[in-house]
Amino acid sequence: MVYLDNAATTKMKESVLSAMMPYFFENFGNASSTYTTPGQAARTALTEARKTIAGCIGATERELYFTSGGSEADNWAIKGVMLKNQKKGNHIITTTIEHHAVLHTCEFLEKQGYKVTYVPVDEYGMVSVSDIENAITDETVLVSVMFANNEIGTINPIAEIGKLCRQKGVYFHTDAVQATGAVEIDVEKQNIDLLSMSAHKFHGPKGVGALYVRKGVQIENLIHGGAQENGKRATTENIAGIVGMAEALSEATANLEEKTAKITALRDYLIKTVLETVPYTRLNGHPEKRLPNNTSFCFKYIEGESLLLSLDMQGYVVSSGSACTSGSLDPSHVLLGIGLPHEIAHGSLRASLSEFTTKEEIDSFIKALVPIVQRLRNMSPLYEGVESK
Amino acid sequence: MYSEKVMDHFSNPRNVGEIEDANAVGTVGNAKCGDIMKIYMKIEDDIIKDVKFKTFGCGAAVATSSMATELVIGKTVDEALKLTNKAVVEALDGLPPAKLHCSVLAEEAIKAAIQDYYDKNGIEKKVDCSGNCAHCHSHSEH
Numbered sequence: 029m030v031y032l033d034n035a036a037t038t039k040m041k042e043s044v045l046s047a048m049m050p051y052f053f054e055n056f057g058n059a060s061s062t063y064t065t066p067g068q069a070a071r072t073a074l075t076e077a078r079k080t081i082a083g084c085i086g087a088t089e090r091e092l093y094f095t096s097g098g099s100e101a102d103n104w105a106i107k108g109v110m111l112k113n114q115k116k117g118n119h120i121i122t123t124t125i126e127h128h129a130v131l132h133t134c135e136f137l138e139k140q141g142y143k144v145t146y147v148p149v150d151e152y153g154m155v156s157v158s159d160i161e162n163a164i165t166d167e168t169v170l171v172s173v174m175f176a177n178n179e180i181g182t183i184n185p186i187a188e189i190g191k192l193c194r195q196k197g198v199y200f201h202t203d204a205v206q207a208t209g210a211v212e213i214d215v216e217k218q219n220i221d222l223l224s225m226s227a228h229k230f231h232g233p234k235g236v237g238a239l240y241v242r243k244g245v246q247i248e249n250l251i252h253g254g255a256q257e258n259g260k261r262a263t264t265e266n267i268a269g270i271v272g273m274a275e276a277l278s279e280a281t282a283n284l285e286e287k288t289a290k291i292t293a294l295r296d297y298l299i300k301t302v303l304e305t306v307p308y309t310r311l312n313g314h315p316e317k318r319l320p321n322n323t324s325f326c327f328k329y330i331e332g333e334s335l336l337l338s339l340d341m342q343g344y345v346v347s348s349g350s351a352c353t354s355g356s357l358d359p360s361h362v363l364l365g366i367g368l369p370h371e372i373a374h375g376s377l378r379a380s381l382s383e384f385t386t387k388e389e390i391d392s393f394i395k396a397l398v399p400i401v402q403r404l405r406n407m408s409p410l411y412e413g414v415e416s417k
Numbered sequence: 418m419y420s421e422k423v424m425d426h427f428s429n430p431r432n433v434g435e436i437e438d439a440n441a442v443g444t445v446g447n448a449k450c451g452d453i454m455k456i457y458m459k460i461e462d463d464i465i466k467d468v469k470f471k472t473f474g475c476g477a478a479v480a481t482s483s484m485a486t487e488l489v490i491g492k493t494v495d496e497a498l499k500l501t502n503k504a505v506v507e508a509l510d511g512l513p514p515a516k517l518h519c520s521v522l523a524e525e526a527i528k529a530a531i532q533d534y535y536d537k538n539g540i541e542k543k544v545d546c547s548g549n550c551a552h553c554h555s556h557s558e559h
Contacts, residue, residue, distance in 0.1 A: 331451055333475035334427070337419075341428060350451060350475070359451065371448030407433050407479065409455040409471040410448060 029343045030389045034229075034321055035178055035206060035380035036347055040272070041231045047275035048233065051268035059265050060256065070267045077274035081238060084281045085223065086214035093239050093257045094270050098205035098226030099129035100250070101239035102172075104261070105201045105222040106133045108247040109170050110142055113199075117167035119143045121198075123155050125365040126174050129224075130203055134172075143167065152314040153182035153366045161192055170199045175207035175223075179349055179362040179378060180313030181322025183211065190219025199245060205229055205237075209280030210319055211288070221245050227269065231382070232276030236269035287383050291320040294381055298323050298390050305394065306401055308414070312363065312376065321381040326368065329411040330375050330404040332359075338400040344393050349376040371410070419476060420510035426480035431487050434469045440537060443529025446522050452478040454526040456486070460534050463493050470526070477516035478523075484508050485523035494534070498544060500527055 031039070051073060057066030059074045075089070082092045095101045110120060122134055124146045134144045145163045149155050155173050164171075171193050176183045186202055193200035201222035204213060209230030215223060222245060226237040241247055241260075253262025280287075299311055308328035327335065332348030339346055349360030350373070358364065359373035379393065405411040419427070434457075441458035452474030459467040468490050472482040484505050489497040502520035506512050512520060532544040 329473065331474050331478070334479055337424075337427060337476045341424075369449075370451070374448070374451040407430065407471055408473040409444065409453050410473050412435075412471070 029345060030393055031345045032379040032381065032385070032389075032393060033345045033347050034382040034385075035181075035319075035378060037228045037234065038231045038382055039384075040228070040233055041276065041279065043279065044232055044272045044276045048268040048272040051271050055267075059267060060254065070265075073267055073271050074265055077270045080274040080278050082240075084213070084277050085208070085225075085240060086216045087240050088243070090258070091215075091240055091243055093241060093261050094265060094273075095237045095239055095261065096235055096266075097237040098127075098203070098224050098229075101224030101226070101237050102127065102129040102201075102203050103133050104239055104250040105224060105241075105247070106130065106170065106172060107137065108250055109199055109201070109222070109245070110137055111248040112246045113169045117165075117169045119145070119165055119167035120170050120172065121145045121147060121160060121163045121168060122172045123147050123149055123174070123365075125149050125153055125177055125179075125362045126172070127178055127203055127205065130172055130174070131361070149182075149365055151366055152317075153177050153180045153312075153362065154314060154317070155184050155189070157185055157188045157192055160189055161196075164192075164196050164198060168196070168198045170201060172201040172203070175202045175204035175213070176211065176319045176322075177313065177362060178206045179360055179376075180324045180366065181206075181318035181380075182313045183207070183317045183319065186220065187218040190221075193221070194219050206319060206322075209277055210321060212284065215240055215242065222247075227273035227276055230276050230280040233269045233272040236266050236273050238273070288320045291381055291383060291385070294385060294387060294390055295320060295323055297387070298379065298381075298394070301390075301394050302397070305398055309401075310372070312366065312368075319380075321385075322378070323380070324376065324378045326363070326372050327375045327377065327401050327405075328372060329408045329414065330401060332374060332376050334404055335375070335377055335400065338404070339393075339396060342396050342400075344396055346377055346379045348378065350374045418513050419480070420512075422484075422508070422510045423477060423480040423512065426483040426509065427476045430470075430479055430483035432469050432483065432490070433471065435471065436467055436469050439469075441530040441534035443526050443531070443533050445525045445529050446474070446478075448473065451475065452519060452522060454478065454482050454522055456482075456526045456530040458530050458534065460494060463495075465489050465492055465494065465497055468530075474519065474522075475516070477512055477519040480509055481505050481512070481519045481523035482526065485527055489527055494531055497527055498531060500524060 055069035057070045059070040061067030078089045208225040221242045223240040228234040312324035332350030363373035436457040439457040444455045446453040468486045470482040502524040
């Protein structure tokens with residue numbers, strides 16, 4: 029199998045599992061327990077993991093809260109800030125190409141009477157700082173813009189948006205689920221108030237994530253109960269998961285530049301070769317300002333799910349934003365958001381790399397892809413007559 | 418998520434292509450919704466002598482087109498008109514619920530081709546269209 033769906037999830041590293049193992053067995057204790065063994069070991073591990081992860085994003089350990097994943101972090105950031113700051117206003121600004129964890133949370137809040145502005149993006153999926161600025165009103169409490177898009181990989185001008193929000197006195201949240209461990213994150217330099225991350229996107233375990241909340245940000249609890257997470261998020265801590273997340277993130281951010289250079293070179297090779305080899309194909313997202321591991325294409329005249337199935341049968345794992353894979357009749361909101369017509373958006377394919385992807389895998393993927401696209405085109409009524417044109 | 422039959426008809430579709438001297442051609446669906454089926458037929462003496470299809474769409478759309486052509490080839494026009502989407506689904510050992518509209522599209526594509534045959538041959542008949550294909554709010558682009 030050639031796995032090119034690392035934006036969906038990544039394979040956990042063995043070193044991460046090794047780091048986690050003791051916390052299932054000898055150190056299985058509850059971090060809230062007062063006895064020394066095994067509760068103490070769990071408590072120590074929790075503190076260490078929090079320090080490690082906070083350190084990776086330029087935060088302090090008091091500002092990092094563990095969650096069940098990226099979606100919970102997004103939900104908490106948005107609902108928590110809006111609920112706690114009702115006196116300040118009722119307006120949220122976000123974009124049209126956010127992850128559903130942000131969009132559906134905003135839609136939920138709209139039903140509760142909050143006002144949401146969905147700022148459009150340009151043809152590359154980039155948000156303009158001035159569009160955000162123009163959308164800010166006296167009622168605005170929160171701006172939420174994703175660090176990098178999960179489908180098309182475009183990286184937003186996060187530091188500039190953060191700076192603007194700071195000047196205007198509104199909170200700035202960023203969904204950095206795809207960016208964490210892949211690009212440099214520094215919540216200080218980038219003026220970020222709240223940031224969501226998820227461990228399984230950087231070779232950590234599933235079911236664990238975190239929300240960074242800058243000191244002083246007013247936020248309501250999402251999960252009420254015990255005093256865990258400094259009284260802000262109840263539930264017995266997922267110690268093994270948290271330890272795994274810390275191990276995975278510290279490995280991901282070590283030698284980040286070197287790793288990024290290697291993955292970026294493979295990414296650009298894949299993009300260049302596909303565009304040169306397969307006619308009637310476009311690259312989605314920004315050509316340079318994109319995640320090192322993301323490629324996204326639209327192949328005209330064919331539909332994404334049949335492309336996916338054909339590749340899958342030959343052992344190549346990728347994803348698509350076509351309607352048939354999104355479970356609705358519309359193709360992905362991201363592809364529509366960058367202005368693609370439906371018929372083009374239906375033919376999308378995302379191949380996302382990891383540090384373990386090899387050039388051999390990319391070559392064999394391209395070798396499989398070319399005849400599959402041709403076979404589907406030959407079968408497509410939309411392709412009739414195109415060849416002869 | 419697909420049955421073996423669906424995967425078989427998707428990876429080795431029967432009757433793909435065009436018929437140059439087709440006397441019945443029907444197109445349903447639209448690109449906006451992500452599926453278009455085009456059926457070509459050669460009808461002689463009221464019998465469907467040959468049938469071919471071209472489909473833009475998902476795995477289920479390709480498989481239902483393929484199966485529908487198999488089910489009508491050699492049949493009389495009236496027999497072909499009795500083909501239901503249910504029969505196509507059963508012949509494929511089922512489809513996921515979200516993909517049932519593809520089978521409706523296959524049924525409608527056969528009907529659209531036969532309507533074309535009637536129209537071209539001055540037969541004043543209207544094929545009964547259930548309108549189920551309204552999932553895309555339009556039958557075809559033509």
